Amino acid sequence: MKILVVLVLLGLHSAAAVTHSLKYIYTASSQVPNFPEYVTVGMVDDVQIDHYDSNATRVLPKQDWMNRVTEDDPQYWENETQIVTGQQQLFKDNIEILKQRFLQTGGAHILQLMYGCEWDNETGEVYGYTQYGYDGEDFLAFDLKTETWIAPKPQAVITKRKWENDKALIAQTKNYLTQTCVDWLKKYVNYGRSSLMRTELPSVSLLQKTPSSPVSCFATGFYPNRVMMFWRKDGEELHEDVELGEILPNHDGSFQMSVDLNLSSVTPEDWRRYECVFQLSGVKDDIITKLDETAIQTNWSKTGDGGFPLGAVIGVVVVLLLLVVCIVGFFLWKNKKKGKEGFQPANTSDASSSSSSSSSSSSSSSTEVPVPDGNQPRSEEEVELQ
Numbered sequence: 382m383k384i385l386v387v388l389v390l391l392g393l394h395s396a397a398a399v400t401h402s403l404k405y406i407y408t409a410s411s412q413v414p415n416f417p418e419y420v421t422v423g424m425v426d427d428v429q430i431d432h433y434d435s436n437a438t439r440v441l442p443k444q445d446w447m448n449r450v451t452e453d454d455p456q457y458w459e460n461e462t463q464i465v466t467g468q469q470q471l472f473k474d475n476i477e478i479l480k481q482r483f484l485q486t487g488g489a490h491i492l493q494l495m496y497g498c499e500w501d502n503e504t505g506e507v508y509g510y511t512q513y514g515y516d517g518e519d520f521l522a523f524d525l526k527t528e529t530w531i532a533p534k535p536q537a538v539i540t541k542r543k544w545e546n547d548k549a550l551i552a553q554t555k556n557y558l559t560q561t562c563v564d565w566l567k568k569y570v571n572y573g574r575s576s577l578m579r580t581e582l583p584s585v586s587l588l589q590k591t592p593s594s595p596v597s598c599f600a601t602g603f604y605p606n607r608v609m610m611f612w613r614k615d616g617e618e619l620h621e622d623v624e625l626g627e628i629l630p631n632h633d634g635s636f637q638m639s640v641d642l643n644l645s646s647v648t649p650e651d652w653r654r655y656e657c658v659f660q661l662s663g664v665k666d667d668i669i670t671k672l673d674e675t676a677i678q679t680n681w682s683k684t685g686d687g688g689f690p691l692g693a694v695i696g697v698v699v700v701l702l703l704l705v706v707c708i709v710g711f712f713l714w715k716n717k718k719k720g721k722e723g724f725q726p727a728n729t730s731d732a733s734s735s736s737s738s739s740s741s742s743s744s745s746s747s748t749e750v751p752v753p754d755g756n757q758p759r760s761e762e763e764v765e766l767q
């Protein structure tokens with residue numbers, strides 16, 4: 382994702398170039414307290430568009446503009462609900478299959494599927510992906526270029542072989558990721574254009590936990606999430622003693638981010654040479670915050686007249702974040718490698734290349750790959766990991 386952000390920003394001056402994305406995340410869990418067993422969320426440009434969980438009865442829109450889909454198709458939400466609920470049991474079964482494969486007997490386990498597409502509206506370039514994660518780690522990912530599944534874990538190799546022998550599945554996956562997904566993405570972007578294309582500037586503040594902590598430059602309330610944030614000294618961007626945080630969603634649809642600066646080796650006289658810079662894609666003027674001791678919000682008393690209750694602020698932020706994370710069902714597996722490099726394949730050099738044509742005959746229970754329908758908003762693949 383970082384690569385994308387940078388590219389988008391480099392293209393800042395040709396303001397019309399925009400990369401849009403559609404992404405679905407499915408989270409199935411077993412024995413995770415206070416969390417529904419099955420949750421799906423859809424996102425356009427990292428904005429949540431819909432939600433389903435096993436405690437709800439249907440897929441529901443999360444943006445007002447998503448209600449416009451029924452103008453074209455009154456059945457839209459029913460169809461979505463049908464697809465999603467139709468796969469619920471399969472996800473549960475898949476967790477059981479994986480527990481066996483990893484020789485696990487009980488405890489909390491989580492299986493996630495993430496798929497989607499990114500579309501550059503200027504070049505028309507499309508990047509599609511679909512990948513599974515189990516208990517926070519990469520399990521399987523489809524490589525569109527080679528039309529193979531990448532299995533970073535030995536426990537995934539059986540599935541990789543089975544799915545690669547299933548030509549219908551590969552064709553369906555490819556068709557969805559390169560065509561159907563993009564068609565729907567364009568439709569959604571069209572409905573949500575005025576909201577998705579807006580820009581909102583953040584409020585930026587300087588925070589510090591303890592007198593020896595790094596100073597955190599904290600921006601919240603911005604939209605979209607195509608931003609750059611950094612510290613500057615004498616006008617030069619700093620790379621050392623700086624820690625860049627992740628862009629995180631706020632519950633109101635805006636985003637937040639922070640960049641920390643470790644000042645332990647900086648003398649007080651030198652502080653004024655530092656400033657924090659926030660740049661939002663599509664907005665010319667940067668927000669510049671000078672490092673000024675009096676502007677830093679803390680929870681300890683700097684001058685004796687009572688400080689700012691930072692602990693409370695941070696606490697609230699953390700709670701809100703947790704809520705957002707739960708609601709959005711953010712991928713619990715944080716893949717270290719971002720972008721398109723993909724996974725490190727396990728040693729599968731003995732993978733059958735020619736292989737039997739009757740792929741499904743080896744599995745006792747049927748592999749249900751429905752005939753590609755080709756125009757549903759979501760992937761309808763019902764794939765068993767077995």
Ligand SMILES: *[C@@H]1O[C@H](CO)[C@@H](O)[C@H](O)[C@H]1NC(C)=O
Nearest residue numbers: 396397398399502503504578
């Ligand atoms: C890409 O999106 C921008 C912003 O909505 C728009 O101005 C431009 O016309 C679009 N370009 C194409 C080729 O659709």
Ligand SMILES: *[C@@H]1O[C@H](CO)[C@@H](O)[C@H](O)[C@H]1NC(C)=O
Nearest residue numbers: 414415416417418435436437
């Ligand atoms: C979902 O419903 C079940 C049973 O109805 C309940 O036990 C559980 O607490 C609910 N979970 C959430 C997250 O609401």
Ligand SMILES: *[C@@H]1O[C@H](CO)[C@@H](O)[C@H](O)[C@H]1NC(C)=O
Nearest residue numbers: 593594595622643644645646
């Ligand atoms: C800040 O830098 C100093 C050395 O320059 C180091 O000892 C300290 O651990 C750093 N603090 C943080 C929070 O990284």
Ligand SMILES: *[C@@H]1O[C@H](CO)[C@@H](O)[C@H](O)[C@H]1NC(C)=O
Nearest residue numbers: 590591680681682691692695
């Ligand atoms: C301020 O908050 C931080 C983090 O919550 C805590 O570690 C620190 O002890 C607090 N300082 C005071 C003076 O309360």
Ligand SMILES: *[C@@H]1O[C@H](CO)[C@@H](O)[C@H](O)[C@H]1NC(C)=O
Nearest residue numbers: 454456457459460756757758
């Ligand atoms: C939803 O289902 C109805 C009836 O099965 C079908 O006519 C319609 O095309 C479907 N909508 C989409 C978006 O596929």
